[in-house]
Amino acid sequence: MVVLNREGRNPVVVSRSVYKGVERLDVRRHYYNAAGELCPTQKGVSLPLETGLAAEALEALRTVNGEERVLGASDSYPVVVKRKEFKGMELLDIRRHYVDRGSGELRPTRKGISLSTESGLDQEVIAAMAELLAGGAA
Numbered sequence: 001m002v003v004l005n006r007e008g009r010n011p012v013v014v015s016r017s018v019y020k021g022v023e024r025l026d027v028r029r030h031y032y033n034a035a036g037e038l039c040p041t042q043k044g045v046s047l048p049l050e051t052g053l054a055a056e057a058l059e060a061l062r063t064v065n066g067e068e069r070v071l072g073a074s075d076s077y078p079v080v081v082k083r084k085e086f087k088g089m090e091l092l093d094i095r096r097h098y099v100d101r102g103s104g105e106l107r108p109t110r111k112g113i114s115l116s117t118e119s120g121l122d123q124e125v126i127a128a129m130a131e132l133l134a135g136g137a138a
Contacts, residue, residue: 002128003030003038005121011038012113012121014128019046025054025132027094027113027125044113045079045094049133057081057094058129061122064092070106080106083117091115092122 001015028044047054060081068082095112115122
């Protein structure tokens with residue numbers, strides 16, 4: 001487990017875990033509870049290792065420019081990686097999407113996380129993901 005932006009209001013934790021028998025790489029915002037313990041929020045994304053989606057997402061995060069990259073397109077909830085601007089800040093966004101039945105277009109879900117490129121948090125997350133993918137469980 002790697003904790004980033006530890007002193008900030010919403011630290012980001014990058015970790016490997018097993019959920020329902022599937023090993024996953026998780027990138028998630030956390031908060032400190034009254035006891036000072038780190039607790040996860042809903043803001044994050046969990047990527048399975050066995051399908052290669054976590055490795056594919058890492059590569060996309062390293063290389064994405066202005067275009068969006070759709071990963072796991074055959075999945076019922078593909079992952080989209082893109083750079084975007086929000087309230088004057090440049091963000092790197094990694095988010096699950098779904099296909100709208102009416103229009104056939106990809107629509108974002110709440111399952112995802114946006115990382116500031118100006119603070120360097122995006123590069124720290126990329127480095128932590130690479131470390132956890134290369135080194136196994138941490």
